[in-house]
Amino acid sequence: MKIGVFIPELLRHLFKKPATVDYPFQKLEVPRDFRGSPYLRPELCIVCRACERDCPAEAIEITATNEAEKRFRMVIHNDRCIHCAQCVDSCPTDAMQMDTKFEISDYDRHNLKMEWEYVRAVVKPKSEPKTS
Amino acid sequence: MKFQIPIGPQHPALKEPISLRMTVEGEIIRDADLRLGYNHRGLEKLAEQKTWIQNIYLTERICGICSHSHTTCYVQGVEKLMEIEPPKRGQYIRYLVSELERIHSHLLWLGVAGHEAGFDSFFMYTWRDREIVMDILEIISGNRVHYGINTIGGVRRDLDEQQVKHILDSLAILRQRSEYYQHLGTNEPSFVARLAGVGYLSREDAIALCAVGPTVRASGVPMDVRKDDPYGIYDEVPFEVCTAETCDVLGRTVVRIKELFQCYNIIEYLLKNLPTGPVAVRAPRRAKPNEVVSRYEAPRGENIHYIKSNGTDKPERLKVRAPTLGNYAATIKMLKNGFIADVPLIFAAIDPCICCAERAVALVDARSGQEKIISMNALKQLSRQVAAGNARKREAEWPL
Ligand code: SF4
Ligand code: SF4
Numbered sequence: 001m002k003i004g005v006f007i008p009e010l011l012r013h014l015f016k017k018p019a020t021v022d023y024p025f026q027k028l029e030v031p032r033d034f035r036g037s038p039y040l041r042p043e044l045c046i047v048c049r050a051c052e053r054d055c056p057a058e059a060i061e062i063t064a065t066n067e068a069e070k071r072f073r074m075v076i077h078n079d080r081c082i083h084c085a086q087c088v089d090s091c092p093t094d095a096m097q098m099d100t101k102f103e104i105s106d107y108d109r110h111n112l113k114m115e116w117e118y119v120r121a122v123v124k125p126k127s128e129p130k131t132s
Numbered sequence: 133m134k135f136q137i138p139i140g141p142q143h144p145a146l147k148e149p150i151s152l153r154m155t156v157e158g159e160i161i162r163d164a165d166l167r168l169g170y171n172h173r174g175l176e177k178l179a180e181q182k183t184w185i186q187n188i189y190l191t192e193r194i195c196g197i198c199s200h201s202h203t204t205c206y207v208q209g210v211e212k213l214m215e216i217e218p219p220k221r222g223q224y225i226r227y228l229v230s231e232l233e234r235i236h237s238h239l240l241w242l243g244v245a246g247h248e249a250g251f252d253s254f255f256m257y258t259w260r261d262r263e264i265v266m267d268i269l270e271i272i273s274g275n276r277v278h279y280g281i282n283t284i285g286g287v288r289r290d291l292d293e294q295q296v297k298h299i300l301d302s303l304a305i306l307r308q309r310s311e312y313y314q315h316l317g318t319n320e321p322s323f324v325a326r327l328a329g330v331g332y333l334s335r336e337d338a339i340a341l342c343a344v345g346p347t348v349r350a351s352g353v354p355m356d357v358r359k360d361d362p363y364g365i366y367d368e369v370p371f372e373v374c375t376a377e378t379c380d381v382l383g384r385t386v387v388r389i390k391e392l393f394q395c396y397n398i399i400e401y402l403l404k405n406l407p408t409g410p411v412a413v414r415a416p417r418r419a420k421p422n423e424v425v426s427r428y429e430a431p432r433g434e435n436i437h438y439i440k441s442n443g444t445d446k447p448e449r450l451k452v453r454a455p456t457l458g459n460y461a462a463t464i465k466m467l468k469n470g471f472i473a474d475v476p477l478i479f480a481a482i483d484p485c486i487c488c489a490e491r492a493v494a495l496v497d498a499r500s501g502q503e504k505i506i507s508m509n510a511l512k513q514l515s516r517q518v519a520a521g522n523a524r525k526r527e528a529e530w531p532l
Contacts, residue, residue: 005315005316005319005320006253006254006316006320009257009312010253019260019263031270031271031274032271033271033273033274033289034270034274034275035274035275035280053183054183054185054186055186056182056185056186056187056188056189056190057189082189082193082278083275084189084278084280085274085280085288086185086186086189086280089283089288
């Protein structure tokens, strides 16, 4: 047993680069599969409502604005979203996607809401939704 | 003269808000009493209103550190209810993440133990090294804390060659660092002396009080669900159950360091033998009426989920027994006849999070009813003074 075995390690660290990055000026890359916020590509959405049904946070809301014209409105309440990407997994047509933004805080939760109004797309699902 | 000291319900020394009343005589704790029920989140009831899929993300949020433990325990049970078996590759990835989580939890704990013992540089270095494993988890799953990798019937993300290589490379660094910490333990007498003999829990008591995880293993009982009741792939993976004989906080440290090395071995085995094929099978939306008990060895100990289905797409009942609950009875035993100054260390040793905030402890004079508020900083200061004033337990040996 010796006294002060940690000292060489401590001294070594005086000459090392810091382990952290200078955040607001320098940002780390997010990984390829990072789960940011979900967004919709309305041209692909067939309004199957799988995302709405599987979302654990009830963050997705789909309403029909005009039944005859097949117009729908989707609202993603990003203030409720828990960034789990289950909606991406549930979507049969890849209409639901995740972005890679992580600086999404806001002073007002209502600003986090995202909205799309679109006509239902006629796309053939690539495969059945995995969970239906 | 006896005092009563209440700690909690809101106190950083306790993982969940629980209330602890200690009767002290001078510096020595003579009796301790634990009251639960302050952290009722209605989570089990909420689970009954959500579908099987949605509940994965709910169980993930039971705990931040063991998030994967709870989802795995839950999906294992649900898969049994739905009578589906995830493909081999999916299982390998699932338990790979489990072991990575164990590494990050144990490194975090080591840092906390160092911090409570007054060895803050150790805390800084272990937490810096923990970033390596957090980065691996982020690369595999897409996020650092709630990995969301599990789904019913397998996992959601596959691994590619590049990721496998990255994990193996990072693991080599981690292994080297862990060896250094082990070496440090052998050679740093003050750290060992602070931990030795604190929070004694005999082998008989550990068994009688149903302690779980590293707490029971540090009392010389080789109890590990992965060995005793192998789930998933643990019957094919070679590993050893780590124990220690010292029955104190030092033993709990040793068990965790030994387990780190076991984790590295398991991960290497899993990556070298990763089968090919799909990572998930399609799961039905409903489960036939049945019930199941799912067991899982979380970093802190045995985690149990009881799930009952009634034929719909929602569970009828989900009951969660987290490992910390299993350790409460043993904690009371450990506190008895210990010093007030050791409370932070003993609580840290069962692995609740103590370093997150600075709050106050109220010292109540039982006779006059007078309260004295001391801050967490002052309590830690006291802890360090006692440790410094003690004749060094020179004979205390690092058992690794
Ligand atoms: S990421 Fe999860 S919580 Fe957010 S909208 Fe999609 S399913 Fe809902
Ligand atoms: S799951 Fe996809 S296709 Fe179906 S409603 Fe949602 S976004 Fe549209």
